[in-house]
Amino acid sequence: GESVGLHLPTLSVQEGDNSIINCAYSNSASDYFIWYKQESGKGPQFIIDIRSNMDKRQGQRVTVLLNKTVKHLSLQIAATQPGDSAVYFCAEMLPGGSYIPTFGRGTSLIVHP
Amino acid sequence: DTAVSQTPKYLVTQMGNDKSIKCEQNLGHDTMYWYKQDSKKFLKIMFSYNNKELIINETVPNRFSPKSPDKAHLNLHINSLELGDSAVYFCASSPDQGGETQYFGPGTRLLVL
Numbered sequence: 001g002e003s004v005g006l007h008l009p010t011l012s013v014q015e016g017d018n019s020i021i022n023c024a025y026s027n028s029a030s031d032y033f034i035w036y037k038q039e040s041g042k043g044p045q046f047i048i049d050i051r052s053n054m055d056k057r058q059g060q061r062v063t064v065l066l067n068k069t070v071k072h073l074s075l076q077i078a079a080t081q082p083g084d085s086a087v088y089f090c091a092e093m094l095p096g097g098s099y100i101p102t103f104g105r106g107t108s109l110i111v112h113p
Numbered sequence: 114d115t116a117v118s119q120t121p122k123y124l125v126t127q128m129g130n131d132k133s134i135k136c137e138q139n140l141g142h143d144t145m146y147w148y149k150q151d152s153k154k155f156l157k158i159m160f161s162y163n164n165k166e167l168i169i170n171e172t173v174p175n176r177f178s179p180k181s182p183d184k185a186h187l188n189l190h191i192n193s194l195e196l197g198d199s200a201v202y203f204c205a206s207s208p209d210q211g212g213e214t215q216y217f218g219p220g221t222r223l224l225v226l
Contacts, residue, residue: 034214043117043203043217044156087154100169101215103156 012110019077019111023090023104028071030092034101035064035075038087047075047088077109085111116140117218119204125224126194134189134221136204144168145187146205146215147179156203162187163209194225 013019025033031052036044050057050064050073057064063076073090087108091101117138126132138145146169147159161169165181176192191198201222205215 036217038154041220043205043220045217046214049214089156100158100161100171106154106156 010108019080021075021107023073025092031095032093034091036089082111119218131192138206142206144207148203150201199225
């Protein structure tokens with residue numbers, strides 16, 4: 001399953017499928033990006049980050065891809081599990097002085113068993 | 114041994130009242146933040162403190178006043194509460210102010226009646 005930008009806030013997938021959550025960031029000068037997962041009733045939790053000198057970074061079952069040309073970030077979750085159900089946020093940060101994170105709208109991922 | 118803790122978890126109060134939300138982190142981080150998350154899950158930074166000094170103050174009404182007695186604590190005091198203040202408020206911390214990931218507390222759900 002795949003979400004398209006910030007205009008599709010909900011993504012429903014079947015357990016075991018791969019999920020792709022997309023994010024269009026706003027500032028071409030941003031040089032640090034983070035994906036957060038927020039489960040119901042909890043605070044956002046760090047998943048994976050990437051700096052602008054990279055275009056891909058892999059973690060455990062998650063991969064972040066960065067396309068600076070079109071200011072696009074995606075989070076790929078392999079073999080999605082019911083425990084992955086949450087709202088996912090991307091955050092971008094500008095360099096220089098104090099980093100002020102700007103969060104995207106968020107995408108709700110629903111994983112059906 | 115919670116990393117970032119907030120109290121209270123829930124806060125229901127009348128319009129016009131003054132209330133405080135407390136935040137503590139035991140991670141030894143230098144920087145702490147307050148965020149507001151509205152009903153549409155939009156997450157926006159309000160304040161940032163580094164070693165007890167204010168470094169970020171986004172466009173927030175002056176009814177909101179952060180106070181940092183030491184670098185492990187950042188409390189949020191709100192005067193003359195309004196209906197529009199109803200939201201979830203998250204405290205977060207990071208090792209420093211330079212592009213590090215942030216660790217979020219569980220949130221305080223504020224409802225103004």
